Amino acid sequence: MTILVTGATGRVGRHVVQQLVKRGADVRVLSRDPAKADFQSGVKVAKGDLLDIDSLRAAFSGVNTLFLLNAVTGEEFTQALITLNIARESGVDRxxxxxxxxxxxxxxxxHFAVKFGAERMIEQMGFNATILRPSYFIDNDLTIKEVILNxxxxxxxxxxxxxxxxxxxDIAEIAAIELIRREQAPGKLPIETINLVGPDTLTGPDVAAIWSDVLGRPIAYGGDDxxxxxxxxxxxxxxxxxxxxRLMVERFVSDGMIPEDGDVARLTKMLGRPLHSYRSFATRIAASAAKPV
Incomplete structure (x- = not known):
């Protein structure tokens, strides 16, 4: 059977597709613009989006398992609930x-409340599901590297x-592992929730100190504004x-995004390797910036 991946052309989704192909899965992606869906040979592309009912129904034909990723938009909640309803209508419960x-x-x-609402729907409709709860993406800081460097x-x-x-x-590899596990299970598995975190819990000054170290010059933390x-x-x-x-970073400041006991060990065991660190990310950016143009 086939695994349908939504959000496949984004940062996480593209890696999920690669990890699934690597594991021999039959993959179909849903894309508004198939011309942008330049995936490996064998990956099927279904044209459509999460609010186009006809294209969704067509995309779910022959599908057994769904990876649901939908972006932060004003329509995110509607997209999630419609997709889950069409999945159920199509006989997809993994x-x-x-x-x-x-x-x-x-x-x-x-967008946190939206995702919590979708989690409740998944539970109440009895889906055979893994709920992945990632922390802040390290890769988000690619958007601010020029501020740091310059x-x-x-x-x-x-x-x-x-x-x-x-x-x-790391998010994508765990997602692929769970998709394959759900896809290949002979029967229904219980719902599981997995926090996806990095190996280090860092404050703003901690991150600035990492950048100072890898760049060899002082980098200041901009503060909690x-x-x-x-x-x-x-x-x-x-x-x-x-x-x-703004509302999200206010919660970073007031609460943080702190792992539960055992999260890092659980992920490390699932991956069979250490988690990627922020320092490794910063080191790569610093090395790239140091190369002559």
């Missing part, structure tokens, strides 16, 4: 859903409680989204 850590606690943040400031207001940032490669953060984001994204991101 699901791996990409949620977010603390989805049940940070409910004032819209201005000597780490600008993300992540606070002093600590955030266990996770690499998208959600107002300035929102204003900067509003310059290049919709204001509602900038405000939502």
């Amino acid at each position: 699901v791996v859903y990409l949620s977010v850590i603390n989805a049940d606690r940070f409910v004032n943040v819209p 201005h000597g400031v780490y600008p993300m207001p992540i606070g002093s409680k600590g955030v266990a940032m996770v690499d998208t490669l 959600p107002t300035g953060f929102e204003q900067n984001l509003a310059g290049f994204m919709p204001k509602w989204m900038a405000y939502e991101m």
Whole structure:
């Protein structure tokens, strides 16, 4: 049977497809623009999106297992609920859903509340599911590398409680492992929730210190200013989204994103290797920046 991957052209989804192909899975991706879905040979592409009922029904034909990833948009909740309903209608009950850590606690943040609502639907409709709850993506900091490199400031207001940032490669590999496990199971498995975290829980000053070390020059932490953060984001994204991101970083500052006991050990055992660290990410960026043009 086939595994359907949504969000397949994004940072996480693309790696999920690669990991599934590596494991010999039959993969189909859903894409609004098949021309952008330049995957390995053998990956099938279904044209459509999560609000196009006809294309969804067609995409689910012959599918046994779903990887559900939908982006932060004003329609995210509707997309998730419709996709899960069409999955059930199509006889698909094996699901791996990409949620977010603390989805049940940070409910004032819209996309956290959305994901918590989708988790409840998955549970109440009796899906055979793994719910993945990643922390802040290490790779998000690719968007601020120029600020770090050119201005000597780490600008993300992540606070002093600590955030266990996770690499998208680790997210994708765990997702693929769970998709294959669900796909190949002879019967229904219980719902499981897995926190996806990195090996280190870092504060804003901790991250600035890592950058200082790998670059060999002082990098300052920009501080815990959600107002300035929102204003900067509003310059290049919709204001509602900038405000939502502000609400998220306010929770970073007040609560952090801290693993539960055993999370790191569980993930390390599942992967059979150490988790990717923020220091490794920063070291790669620093080495790339040091290369002559």
